[in-house]
Amino acid sequence: MENTTKYKTSLVLLLLALVVCFIVNISLGSVTIPFKDTFNAIFGGELTNDSWKYIIWNYRIPKAFTAIFVGSGLALSGLLMQTLFRNPLAGPFVLGISSGASLGAALLIMGTALFSGVFAIGIVNDLSLAIAASIGSFLVLLVVVVVSYRIKDTMALLIIGLMFGSITAAIVSVLSYFTDAEKLQQYIYWSFGSVGNLTWSQLLILLTIIVLGAILSILSIKPLNALLLGENYARSLGINMNMARYKIIIATGLLAGGITAFAGPIAFIGLAVPHLTRQIFNTTDHKVLMPAVLVYGAILMLICDTIAQLPSSANVLPINAITSIVGAPVVIWLLVRKKKMIF
Amino acid sequence: MNKKTTTHTALKVNDLSIGYRNKNEITVIAKELDFQLEHGELAAIVGVNGIGKSTLLRTLGNVQSKLSGSVQLDGKDLKKHSPIELASTISVVLTEPLASKNLTVLELIALGRQPYTNWIGRLSETDKTKIKEAISMIGLENLKHKKCYELSDGQLQRVMIARALSQDTSIILLDEPTSHLDLHHKVQILKLLKHIAHHTQKTILFTSHEIEMTIQLCDKILIMNKESHDFGEPCELIQKQAFERLFPSDTVTFDAKTGSFKIKK
Known part of the structure; x- marks a missing residue:
């Protein structure tokens, strides 16, 4: 409580770092655009090449914003889950929400081809994919809420989340056995994750979902802090645990489900960012952690996206591979440094 | 700290039954519990394993519901307290990590x-x-x-x-605050609790297996047995030979003179 100014300074520095990462991210890409022109494009100056303006405004800036929303949202949902489930290894995948989204996407891409033959051709586009993934994650969320009402044990919920992952993997492998290579490839590309290809209107939907999730999270700050002691202690402090649990689970579902629907499953951001933030801010207070996690998530995701872009080349690496390459060593480093993972 | 001046008994328990309710099945752990604690008293709940000490403590702390009977805090029924009111009346120290x-x-x-x-x-x-x-x-x-x-x-x-x-809070409930501690730290914690109770007028109730220490330090003791329970000041309880009934006499016996248990050889 004496460190408020220190936290504020750190947060301002982080925000500055975010702005730098944002500008670096949009100034790099497959087409080389001079830094001066990037700057002019953002602030309405004159450009030497009109197509550059188009690239920056309709491709690079939406992509950078997607990266920011995806990183912030996933990191926040990871923080919520680690506290709610008292488990340092919890992340958006653990509840099975990402698996639900994957299952929805798999059924749409490969299932339609399998069952309706000719009819399915042309149906699978980005929007229907997002809807299928949302339905998948929403259904899993419903199951989780029902189960959490009947079983108070949060470890049981974690195991149920893992089982959803297994079911998804099993169904995907069965489907892939019967579908043609092209459909399988489409699903695999989706499962690589991507922050590109979002229009401004899709971006607005994503932003709305994340803002809703963030509001619910902010309203849960007090219960989350009490949960650091344990559920019985939280209750003894006057917290309505059922209410708090619903709020946190719905926030998590909105964040993880919405993001997976638009950007595909993206690994490790939700798991690694909360741990990194706790290390650097050296606190467990969610009042401090929440804004910090949002900014850290955004920065890390922008960096991963910048790397995935392979500047000045036409190739794009799957973002999921980059987040894993960056995220997994972070988790290992934390384990080695701290001997055991604590949250 | 703040001394609440009130004429009411801090904690009053009348004909309380505790246990678990499962759909149609009711498991009674202990019944006919009757005792009351004043402000500023340090009290212990003792009894053999599984007799329901922790269940009683959890019921008093509203972590679980009672089966029947009444629990009054400062003259007001436990169930009539809102969660926040309760949180500012009772605090707990649990065994869970x-x-x-x-x-x-x-x-x-x-x-x-x-x-x-x-x-x-x-x-x-x-x-x-x-x-x-x-x-x-x-x-x-x-x-x-x-x-x-x-x-x-x-x-x-x-x-x-x-x-x-x-x-x-005016009441602090502690579940086995001295388990896993060595003799020195056990005494340290219990003396600390006594100091807090007497200096802040808080009512402190804890479960314990350290019967000999609680006899020396507590104002009141609740002895839980299968058939009946005894409640009172340590000296009264010794006179009533309440401690003799606590354990089967073929393992340990109670020495009223020293207030300690002897292993039966």
């Missing part, structure tokens, strides 16, 4: 102020004063910036007691 040991001592003690803080948990000047008072009363100034995983069992127990103190 902390969910996160990454909290600093200061952060943990500050969480005791939750019933009084605003929606986001901002600490007011009063809250900060109460936290400081709790820290100085338990003597934790040197530890306050340490993380909980760095503490020994005895230190952690004192921190948990400080957290309950900062919650500023």
